Amino acid sequence: MSEFYFNPWDPVFRADPYPAYRTLVQEPPRLMPLGETIALVARYRDADAVLRNHEHFSSVRPAKLPLAQRGPFAGALTMLTSDPPVHTRLRRLVSRDFTPRRILELEPRIRAITESLLINAVDRGGEFDVMAEIADTLPVMVIAELLGVPADNYETFKRWSDAVVAGAGRTQPWEEPPPEFLEAVAALRSYFAENIEERRRRPGKDLVSALVAAHDDSEALSAEELLALVVLLLLAGNETTTNLIGNGMLALGRNPGQVDLLRRDPALIPRAIEEIVRYDGPVQGTVRFTTAATNVGGTAIPAGAVVFVLLAAANRDPAKFDEPEKFDVTRTPNEHLGFGNGIHFCLGAPLARMEGAIAIGSIIARFPNFRLADPAARPAYKGSFFLRGLTELRMITE
Numbered sequence: 004m005s006e007f008y009f010n011p012w013d014p015v016f017r018a019d020p021y022p023a024y025r026t027l028v029q030e031p032p033r034l035m036p037l038g039e040t041i042a043l044v045a046r047y048r049d050a051d052a053v054l055r056n057h058e059h060f061s062s063v064r065p066a067k068l069p070l071a072q073r074g075p076f077a078g079a080l081t082m083l084t085s086d087p088p089v090h091t092r093l094r095r096l097v098s099r100d101f102t103p104r105r106i107l108e109l110e111p112r113i114r115a116i117t118e119s120l121l122i123n124a125v126d127r128g129g130e131f132d133v134m135a136e137i138a139d140t141l142p143v144m145v146i147a148e149l150l151g152v153p154a155d156n157y158e159t160f161k162r163w164s165d166a167v168v169a170g171a172g173r174t175q176p177w178e179e180p181p182p183e184f185l186e187a188v189a190a191l192r193s194y195f196a197e198n199i200e201e202r203r204r205r206p207g208k209d210l211v212s213a214l215v216a217a218h219d220d221s222e223a224l225s226a227e228e229l230l231a232l233v234v235l236l237l238l239a240g241n242e243t244t245t246n247l248i249g250n251g252m253l254a255l256g257r258n259p260g261q262v263d264l265l266r267r268d269p270a271l272i273p274r275a276i277e278e279i280v281r282y283d284g285p286v287q288g289t290v291r292f293t294t295a296a297t298n299v300g301g302t303a304i305p306a307g308a309v310v311f312v313l314l315a316a317a318n319r320d321p322a323k324f325d326e327p328e329k330f331d332v333t334r335t336p337n338e339h340l341g342f343g344n345g346i347h348f349c350l351g352a353p354l355a356r357m358e359g360a361i362a363i364g365s366i367i368a369r370f371p372n373f374r375l376a377d378p379a380a381r382p383a384y385k386g387s388f389f390l391r392g393l394t395e396l397r398m399i400t401e
């Protein structure tokens with residue numbers, strides 16, 4: 004096997020993991036002794052096969068991993084970290100709130116928030132930071148509204164959510180998490196525990212009230228599961244969409260010809276969003292745990308191994324995509340794995356797609372000459388391999 008370097012906990016590696024992916028998509032999964040046996044699954048067909056096989060590849064975190072017990076879900080099962088039948092029960096409770104039709108009802112509100120965020124940069128002219136001025140803010144405001152939490156708390160949320168994501172990103176699964184991570188987890192959980200009690204006393208039309216009713220009426224959801232589900236929705240709906248907007252604007256800034264295509268034909272924007280998720284996805288990979296000895300693409304993987312399903316590598320597999328290194332907003336078909344696949348396929352995909360399309364579409368419409376402030380600058384990334392995103396992205400707007 005060819006030599007290569009793979010270390011998700013090294014910031015230099017994280018800044019550009021794509022060279023390692025190019026090696027990995029050429030070969031069967033590798034086993035790496037990174038503390039535990041880790042299998043790196045990168046080829047499209049291997050990654051797809053793992054995602055579709057929840058019997059052999061479980062999403063339940065082994066209890067011995069500190070992050071499972073001391074993370075934001077405090078050991079409770081969530082749909083992201085469970086297998087059927089628990090997964091089926093938990094997902095069913097919220098699936099109708101995330102259908103494309105339901106999400107369409109949020110469109111006017113998402114547009115209004117986007118406009119209110121962009122207006123400062125429009126009035127000011129000159130330069131703006133895509134991350135600080137829209138990408139960091141829009142998703143947290145939208146998910147807070149959906150959950151029925153006052154939007155004026157969004158900065159506090161964002162701080163907690165960032166600390167949780169960064170802490171989890173820096174910690175290897177078998178290590179004790181750092182104190183700032185544990186503090187943010189405690190703050191987030193106690194805020195929502197109170198919020199749930201408040202909704203019980205004074206129900207509204209929001210999602211948390213609906214979930215409280217599901218818990219109280221039928222016990223379809225335990226109290227611990229209820230809290231974990233609300234925290235999951237906040238975390239999953241936040242940083243991912245932030246990074247969709249940021250990674251997308253970086254790709255567009257580097258490919259002005261693609262922006263011209265979108266300007267000429269805005270109907271291409273939904274396809275551009277799919278291409279961003281394929282080309283430089285906010286979620287680089289996900290994790291599974293083998294329930295028995297198994298074989299993936301010719302590699303024998305023992306029971307109890309950790310499997311890194313490298314979605315972003317699979318999304319550039321030349322066996323699946325023509326010219327995979329090319330950013331092409333007209334790409335069709337585009338069957339990427341950036342939202343996962345199988346029973347855990349991203350619940351929030353319709354929401355992420357709509358937020359991404361509105362944010363990026365509005366930036367293109369508002370700033371006819373936008374470009375990267377410093378095309379030669381090396382972009383600075385936040386501290387997580389699995390959730391890939393920029394700390395700032397400066398653009399010239401005129």
Ligand code: HEM
Nearest residue numbers: 082083239240243244247286289342343347349350351355
């Ligand atoms: C571009 C933005 C997003 C990306 C790239 C993304 C990606 C993903 C991926 C890859 C998975 C599968 C994880 C696995 O199989 O282990 C997933 C699951 C999930 N996502 Fe997203 N996501 C995004 C936005 C959102 C939003 C806005 C929400 C809203 C609440 C959300 C909620 C969820 C939930 C609840 C799950 C777990 C589903 C299950 O296990 O059945 N995501 N997402």
